[in-house]
Amino acid sequence: MSGERTLHVEGSHAEKIIGNYLVCNQIVQYMYLGRAEELGMSQLYSTRVHAHGGRSGAIKSEDGILDLPLALPKELGGKGGATNPEQLFAAGYAACFENAVIHVTRGQADKVTDDDIEVSCEVGLLPNGQGGFNLAVSLDVEIAGVDQSKAEEIVKAAHAVCPYSNAIRGNIEVKFRIFTQ
Template identity: 75%
Template sequence: MSHLYTTKVTAIGGRSGTIRSDDGLLDLALALPKELGGKGGATNPEQLFAAGYAACFENAVIHVTRARADKVRDDQIEVAGEVGLLPNGQGGFNLDVTLDVVLEGFDQATAEEIVHAAHAVCPYSNAVKGNVDVKLNISTR
């Protein structure tokens, strides 16, 4: 099966280094967060993962409603991604994720149906399934 899209990002220097995409659109300094004993002042892998997951999940919500009469438009959805880094008890680390999803113009039951369908098709959700705890907070306005 062929890829729909492929990208490449190179990291140099770990959490205190830089990242750059092959097309040059992403070119950022990284820093260990102050909460982990670093200097802070730059982004970190957890922020980047949270941003990517939130944006991808938002698009998955829009995608699953394309065939529905009550489609979700770009201005009807907001997703905030929160990524936590925790010790795994074996000398390594795990992540957990909370996605706060707000849908405008839908009742709670419909919003929950849509979000759960999106969770089943989102590439990030599928990538972490069974390995990362993902909590979905769904609300409407």
């Protein structure tokens, strides 16, 4: 990976891209707040997963495709040996963010395809100082075929439309490291 930098994009082209997706951002927020009907829209997709036994239990989707045991990580005093909610969140966010990058570049000359993008998500569990916990999230985004400035512009636009980004905006700060090939 080369060209690592922190996300910071300025300029009219970036502002236009973000502006074009503000409407999409509003729609996503309505969809995820259960208010899609107010816009005359129906929900695009819904799934349900049942959990039992807490962090040392199991999860299973209604369709049975997802059926996994859970375990408290060894780092938290558990037995380990199975997945945990943080890993599942990281997997979902990474995959979804990757698709958001592809989505925001569909109509652009620098179109990003599945083979051009790789996203790694790290999710950390932190005490919040009030007896509860917070999450810390960072995304490493690597895009092939574009320069660093264009990659930063694309990531900023993707962050504006990604459902995971929209769901946690204002609650969890997402740190980005952006790389180009």
